[in-house]
Amino acid sequence: MSHDLEGKIALVTGASAGIGLAVAQRLVDEGAFVYLTGRSADALDAAVAGLGRNARAVTGDVADLGDLDRLVDVIRAEHGRLDIVVANAGTVDVVDGVDVTPEHFDLLFDTNARGTYFTVQKTVPLMSDGGAIVLLSSGMNVKGFPGYGVYAATKAAIRSFGRTWAAELIGRGIRVNVLSPGVIDTPILAKQFTTDDELRAGTDGFTSMIPVGRLGRPEEIANGVYYLVSDQSSYTTGFDLVVDGGVVEL
Numbered sequence: 001m002s003h004d005l006e007g008k009i010a011l012v013t014g015a016s017a018g019i020g021l022a023v024a025q026r027l028v029d030e031g032a033f034v035y036l037t038g039r040s041a042d043a044l045d046a047a048v049a050g051l052g053r054n055a056r057a058v059t060g061d062v063a064d065l066g067d068l069d070r071l072v073d074v075i076r077a078e079h080g081r082l083d084i085v086v087a088n089a090g091t092v093d094v095v096d097g098v099d100v101t102p103e104h105f106d107l108l109f110d111t112n113a114r115g116t117y118f119t120v121q122k123t124v125p126l127m128s129d130g131g132a133i134v135l136l137s138s139g140m141n142v143k144g145f146p147g148y149g150v151y152a153a154t155k156a157a158i159r160s161f162g163r164t165w166a167a168e169l170i171g172r173g174i175r176v177n178v179l180s181p182g183v184i185d186t187p188i189l190a191k192q193f194t195t196d197d198e199l200r201a202g203t204d205g206f207t208s209m210i211p212v213g214r215l216g217r218p219e220e221i222a223n224g225v226y227y228l229v230s231d232q233s234s235y236t237t238g239f240d241l242v243v244d245g246g247v248v249e250l
């Protein structure tokens, strides 16, 4: 590792598992101090213990603005600034349009769209000029895929937020980019199926649609996030980096 994030203070939301945890690991490996958030204190403590150093857990729900305020207060008191924000927390629920309930709609929009939006709004005052923000969207943000109507719309909202935040923060030298994963092997996969057989069939179905012929690994998403938060991408802002084994473009 290059250690070129040495001394940087970073926040990764939803970092107890999956992509968020892999991103936190990569940022720590590159020298950053990383705040990890999530709703389960036990899961977060285990994640921080696994990272071993330069990591701190703060429990909270991204859909709860009070929790976001508390998180910002902790970071301000302990470090006084943030250099990197990775708004990763998100959830999925697969429901055909005819069966969508207001509860399904609100859960996905509250967590994914509202949670991501206010994570940025609340942390921006703490961000150092020249900092970097990455918002986790999804390749679904440009797809029409049965059962994912509300989820895809939350992710399209996130892609749009990235453009506007990038324009609003450009004067401070803060770059804002979006990263859109394809199908990545994390616990979110199992959430989309009720039985192991369904999960196996669903995974095979996804794999058959992926040009490179396999699911992605969380570390491959962490590579993309590292690129977007490091000086390697110093001339890139408002962009959507799609990391999906070719699904969207091929």
Ligand code: NAD
Residues within 6 Å of the ligand: 013, 014, 015, 016, 017, 018, 019, 020, 037, 038, 039, 060, 061, 062, 063, 088, 089, 090, 091, 092, 111, 115, 136, 137, 138, 139, 180, 181, 182, 183, 184, 185, 186, 187, 188, 189
């Ligand atoms: P995951 O379920 O493994 O992890 C999601 C994390 O977010 C968990 O730590 C979870 O506890 C946390 N989280 C969920 N709701 C939260 C809330 N309200 N407040 C705080 N934390 C919350 O999923 P993942 O695959 O690691 O997904 C990470 C991000 O990547 C999500 O935004 C997801 O939509 C996006 N994504 C994932 C895939 C994929 O195939 N895995 C594809 C496209 C986009």
